[in-house]
Amino acid sequence: xxxxxxxxxxxxxxxxxxxxxxxxxxxxxxxxxxxxxxxxxxxxxxxxxxxxxxxxxxxxxxxxxxxxxxxxxxxxxxxxxxxxxxxxxxxxxxxxxxxxxxxxxxxxxxxxxxxxxxxxxxxxxxxxxxxxxxxxxxxxxxxxxxxxxxxxxxxxxxxxxxxxxxxxxxxxxxxxxxxxxxxxxxxxxxxxxxxxxxxxxxxxxxxxxxxxxxxxxxxxxxxxxxxxxxxxxxxxxxxxxxxxx
Ligand code: NAP
Numbered sequence: 001x002x003x004x005x006x007x008x009x010x011x012x013x014x015x016x017x018x019x020x021x022x023x024x025x026x027x028x029x030x031x032x033x034x035x036x037x038x039x040x041x042x043x044x045x046x047x048x049x050x051x052x053x054x055x056x057x058x059x060x061x062x063x064x065x066x067x068x069x070x071x072x073x074x075x076x077x078x079x080x081x082x083x084x085x086x087x088x089x090x091x092x093x094x095x096x097x098x099x100x101x102x103x104x105x106x107x108x109x110x111x112x113x114x115x116x117x118x119x120x121x122x123x124x125x126x127x128x129x130x131x132x133x134x135x136x137x138x139x140x141x142x143x144x145x146x147x148x149x150x151x152x153x154x155x156x157x158x159x160x161x162x163x164x165x166x167x168x169x170x171x172x173x174x175x176x177x178x179x180x181x182x183x184x185x186x187x188x189x190x191x192x193x194x195x196x197x198x199x200x201x202x203x204x205x206x207x208x209x210x211x212x213x214x215x216x217x218x219x220x221x222x223x224x225x226x227x228x229x230x231x232x233x234x235x236x237x238x239x240x241x242x243x244x245x
Pocket of ligand 1: 039096193
């Protein structure tokens with residue numbers, strides 16, 4: 001029987017109950033990984049993702065955790081250690097938008113978005129990295145955004161959080177390369193999920209291809225970063241040509 005590229009690996013996908021996280025979880029499971037489907041407030045949706053994966057002969061289970069909360073992240077990793085040991089592939093995908101006219105963005109909005117989108121990635125990565133170093137294998141993948149490169153349409157709080165993820169990637173990429181761990185970002189825009197669906201400012205006309213991207217197109221980029229051992233410190237753009245680098 002042919003071995004799948006991620007056989008024997010454990011992948012944690014944060015915010016995997018919907019949208020991009022769902023497709024990423026399914027794609028990593030189809031490549032052979034055992035996938036932890038993290039969610040915050042949608043247990044039924046997370047269960048449906050697990051069922052979707054197991055129906056297709058993949059392995060997955062769901063764990064609730066608010067990844068913006070230090071104690072919840074500690075609990076999450078305790079449960080992961082008990083069930084499967086260490087995380088080999090971490091996809092920091094959980095995120096929120098909170099779109100607002102920029103002069104109406106409050107300090108509370110700023111702190112909520114930074115905590116959920118950026119501090120969470122720091123907390124979860126810091127929890128995952130020691131075991132990756134011990135195994136001399138790890139893949140850290142941050143779901144940033146084209147907003148980090150162009151400014152975007154959601155607001156300065158969101159853009160700063162997504163640009164912060166690129167800094168986190170650059171730091172981990174240089175610090176961890178000698179330990180067999182790569183760190184990379186995927187910068188998508190505009191992908192057809194709940195996050196963009198009710199925002200009248202977000203239309204396919206913004207994209208040179210004149211269509212929204214599909215979650216699977218982002219998941220394909222994540223799979224590349226999960227399976228490749230020499231791409232390190234990079235941002236992979238999945239944006240229909242909205243930003244070119
Ligand atoms: P989405 O459909 O709104 O899904 C967001 C996911 O994040 C949900 O599974 C949600 O879980 C989870 N989540 C939110 N806060 C969380 C927390 N504190 N702890 C754990 N999970 C949490 O969004 P999406 O479009 O798939 O976006 C996924 C990521 O891609 C985000 O980081 C987003 O910024 C980024 N992104 C999206 C686009 C786009 O065009 N869609 C473009 C660029 C970047 P529950 O449902 O359980 O609450």
